[in-house]
Amino acid sequence: AQKVTQAQTEISVVEKEDVTLDCVYETRDTTYYLFWYKQPPSGELVFLIRRNSFDEQNEISGRYSWNFQKSTSSFNFTITASQVVDSAVYFCALSDHPGDYGGSQGNLIFGKGTKLSVKP
Amino acid sequence: SQTIHQWPATLVQPVGSPLSLECTVEGTSNPNLYWYRQAAGRGLQLLFYSVGIGQISSEVPQNLSASRPQDRQFILSSKKLLLSDSGFYLCAWSGVGEQYFGPGTRLTVT
Numbered sequence: 001a002q003k004v005t006q007a008q009t010e011i012s013v014v015e016k017e018d019v020t021l022d023c024v025y026e027t028r029d030t031t032y033y034l035f036w037y038k039q040p041p042s043g044e045l046v047f048l049i050r051r052n053s054f055d056e057q058n059e060i061s062g063r064y065s066w067n068f069q070k071s072t073s074s075f076n077f078t079i080t081a082s083q084v085v086d087s088a089v090y091f092c093a094l095s096d097h098p099g100d101y102g103g104s105q106g107n108l109i110f111g112k113g114t115k116l117s118v119k120p
Numbered sequence: 121s122q123t124i125h126q127w128p129a130t131l132v133q134p135v136g137s138p139l140s141l142e143c144t145v146e147g148t149s150n151p152n153l154y155w156y157r158q159a160a161g162r163g164l165q166l167l168f169y170s171v172g173i174g175q176i177s178s179e180v181p182q183n184l185s186a187s188r189p190q191d192r193q194f195i196l197s198s199k200k201l202l203l204s205d206s207g208f209y210l211c212a213w214s215g216v217g218e219q220y221f222g223p224g225t226r227l228t229v230t
Contacts (some may be wrong), residue, residue, distance in 0.1 A: 035218055036219075043208055043210075043213075043224045043226070044210075044222070044223045045210065046221075047219070047220060050217060050218045072180045091163070091164070097193070107154070107166055107179070108219060110165070111163065111166045112162065112163040
């Protein structure tokens with residue numbers, strides 16, 4: 001069965017600190033996709049990144065970076081020089097065939113989320 | 121570009137009353153559509169998904185139902201709400217990639 005674990009329930013940092021959010025997943029599929037979403041206090045989930053299982057290159061987007069390691073089934077998310085606006089709940093998710101048709105394929109399995117508080 | 125709308129934004133309903141939440145998507149055709157529920161302090165639970173008009177799959181048996189009367193419209197309903205139905209309801213759409221979420225409806229059942 002597929003499963004996503006975000007062991008950190010809450011993290012609190014001071015502005016400008018770097019912070020890493022952990023995500024560990026379980027799947028028997030050889031092809032799968034991993035995602036990160038941000039949920040600010042307004043509630044709407046904002047898509048951040050999608051990574052497929054064949055691409056282990058790390059990704060950097062501004063202050064955000066993602067470290068995908070298949071050997072440890074982890075897809076960790078680092079925010080560099082955190083800002084107050086980064087305060088949100090962050091969800092990691094797993095899917096075998098995002099956007100596919102039929103069955104349960106394409107559905108996202110979410111972790112329970114990590115609440116990040118960045119204090120000024 | 122694609123946009124997804126949900127209404128109402130907030131709703132307070134008594135136990136036993138009916139429910140109808142609506143979700144519409146603009147700027148895309150034949151999307152996959154999803155309903156999720158997020159209870160307070162918990163993760164997201166997939167309730168229903170649809171791959172086309174009239175095609176609904178339920179992930180969790182409960183007193184909720186979903187319908188897709190048009191290609192870009194997805195409706196979540198209940199005949200009689202329970203206290204446990206309170207939560208934040210999110211609609212999402214996907215094409216051939218990631219899912220994009222609407223602004224959500226916060227439902228409080230009293």
